Amino acid sequence: MATEITKSDAEWRAELTPEQYRVLREAGTEPPFTGKYWDNHDDGTFRCAACGNELFDSTTKFESGSGWPSFTEPKFAAAVDIRQDTSHGMIRTEVVCKRCGGHLGHVFDDGPADQGGLRYCINSAALDLETR
Numbered sequence: 753m754a755t756e757i758t759k760s761d762a763e764w765r766a767e768l769t770p771e772q773y774r775v776l777r778e779a780g781t782e783p784p785f786t787g788k789y790w791d792n793h794d795d796g797t798f799r800c801a802a803c804g805n806e807l808f809d810s811t812t813k814f815e816s817g818s819g820w821p822s823f824t825e826p827k828f829a830a831a832v833d834i835r836q837d838t839s840h841g842m843i844r845t846e847v848v849c850k851r852c853g854g855h856l857g858h859v860f861d862d863g864p865a866d867q868g869g870l871r872y873c874i875n876s877a878a879l880d881l882e883t884r
Contacts (some may be wrong), residue, residue, distance in 0.1 A: 776877070784818060789821040798882075800849040805851040815862070834847055
């Protein structure tokens with residue numbers, strides 16, 4: 753996958769917090785109900801914490817009960833890439849920032865049926881909220 757932003761491992765480590773680095777660059781997952789945005793209801797745009805790419809709008813955020821911020825769709829389809837993830841002995845669909853390649857989370861098909869049925873389950877550590 754080609755990205756617009758390419759940086760060395762040392763550059764990413766210098767720019768991100770250890771938790772952001774673990775999630776965004778090593779495809780880590782924060783524990784449920786611990787991230788700063790899982791229960792956040794502020795109005796705004798969620799951006800990639802690594803590169804500032806606009807990813808999700810707060811109007812598509814919903815309470816999934818999963819413990820992670822959940823969205824029905826990206827703000828722009830072209831903002832994210834999805835790919836198969838076979839880690840941890842299961843098959844899932846990984847969501848990555850198209851601009852920098854940072855791991856954001858996963859998408860599942862158990863979202864609100866009346867809004868397309870998808871649940872973008874995203875790590876808070878991968879996001880920054882720009883409030884309106």
